[in-house]
Amino acid sequence: MxxxxxxxxxxxxxxxxxxxxxxxxxxxxxxxxxxxxxxxxxxxxxxxxxxxxxxxxxxxxxxxxxxxxxxxxxxxxxxxxxxxxxxxxxxxxxxxxxxxxxxxxxxxxxxxxxxxxxxxxxxxxxxxxxxxxxxxxSLEKLGTVFNQVTFPLQYTPRRLLLHESGQAVLIETEHNAFTEDSKQQKKRQIAQEMLEQAGADGDRSGDAQLVREMAAAFLSENLPEPVFGAPKPGAGMWASVIRVMRPLTGQTAQIIRLQQNEAALSICLCRFACNPMESYLLVGIVKDMTLAPRSVGGAVLRTYRVVGALERLDFLHETAVEDAPQAMCPF
The missing domain is CATH 2.130.10.10 (YVTN repeat-like/Quinoprotein amine dehydrogenase)
Known part of the structure; x- marks a missing residue:
C-alpha cells in the first residue's frame, strides 16, 4: 500500500x-x-x-x-x-x-x-x-440522502441561481424593513433629537451631560437583530440585497445592497448573442411598491457582468420597464 x-x-x-x-x-x-x-x-x-x-x-x-x-x-x-x-x-x-x-x-x-x-x-x-x-x-433519519446545513441570511431569500462554476447568487427581499444605511440614518436622527431636547431644556434639567453620554452610547451600540429583533418602519418599506456566496462553505463573496424601497423580485443568468463568451446577471427590481392596493412607483431591469467564476458582479446599466418583473428566463 x-x-x-x-x-x-x-x-x-x-x-x-x-x-x-x-x-x-x-x-x-x-x-x-x-x-x-x-x-x-x-x-x-x-x-x-x-x-x-x-x-x-x-x-x-x-x-x-x-x-x-x-x-x-x-x-x-x-x-x-x-x-x-x-x-x-x-x-x-x-x-x-x-x-x-x-x-x-x-x-x-x-x-x-x-x-x-x-x-x-x-x-x-x-x-x-x-x-x-x-x-x-443520537443518530436519526437513517437512509436519507441529503445532509442539511443552515447558513443565516439578512433578509428573506426570494430567488437562487447556481452558476456553472458552483457559486450561487441569490436575492433577499424583506417588506417592512430598513436597509443598513436607513438604520444608521434613523439612529443619528434619534440621537440628534435627544441632544436638541437636552439643549432646549438647558440648565433647568441638569442632565444635559447625561443625555449627551446616552446619545453617544446609543450611536455606538449594535444589538444583534436575531436576538432583539429588527426595527419595523411600517408598510410600504422594502429592503433588498444581492448576495454572491459559496454554497459549500456559506461564505459570502460579494453583497450588493439596494437602496431603501427597492425590492428585488427576480434574477436570471444569461449570455447575449453580441458577446457569447461572457455571462450576465439580470435583476428585476421595483421601487416604492405597496401591496394593498397594489401599486409600484417604478420598475427596472438591472444588468451586472459576471466576473470570472462568479467572483463578483460589476454593474453595467439598468432599463426601465412598465410593471413589476416577476420572472425572467433566458432563451
Missing part, C-alpha cells in the same frame, strides 16, 4: 468463527457480517477512507474503493446502528458508514467536529469528545 495506515482494529467475530479468520479486520467495525461479506475499512493520513473486499478463502483484497472525507487524518470507531455494527469515520467532519435496507450508506453527520467517539453496547447512541466537552449523540 502506497499510503500510511493511521489505524486498524479487529471487528466483532461472529459465533463459530475463528478469531484469526480473514476479513475480521476493520478500521472501526466489520460491516456486512450478516450477509457473509467481509470488508476492510482503513483510514489514511491524507483524509481518505479505503474500503476493500476481503476474499473469505485466500484473504486477498479486491474491489478497493476510496472516498475523501476531509482535511484531517481519518479515525475510525465501531458503533451500533439499529442493532447492527457500523463505522463512525472522523476527519475534519464526521461520517457514518452503515447498512440500511441491505445497502451501504456513507453519510456526513450534521454535527460539529469530533475528536474521539465510542458506541454504547446496550443503546443506540454515541459518546464523543469535541474539543474539551463530552457529548452524547
Amino acid at each position: 502506497s499510503a500510511d495506515v493511521v489505524c486498524m482494529a479487529l471487528g466483532r467475530v461472529p459465533p463459530g468463527a475463528a478469531p484469526d479468520a480473514p476479513g475480521g479486520a476493520s478500521g472501526g467495525g466489520d460491516v456486512g457480517w450478516s450477509a457473509g461479506t467481509h470488508y476492510l475499512n482503513i483510514g489514511l493520513q491524507n483524509g481518505v477512507l479505503l474500503r476493500a473486499l476481503i476474499d473469505p478463502v485466500t484473504g486477498d483484497l479486491s474491489d478497493t474503493r476510496t472516498r475523501y472525507l476531509g482535511s484531517r487524518p481519518v479515525k475510525l470507531f465501531r458503533v451500533f446502528v439499529q442493532g447492527s455494527e457500523a463505522v463512525l469515520a472522523i476527519s475534519s467532519r464526521s461520517w457514518l458508514y452503515y447498512t440500511y435496507q441491505s445497502r451501504f450508506h456513507l453519510t456526513p453527520l450534521s454535527y460539529g467536529s469530533l475528536e474521539f467517539a465510542s458506541g454504547f453496547l446496550c443503546l443506540e447512541g454515541i459518546v464523543a469528545i469535541s474539543a474539551s466537552t463530552l457529548r452524547i449523540l
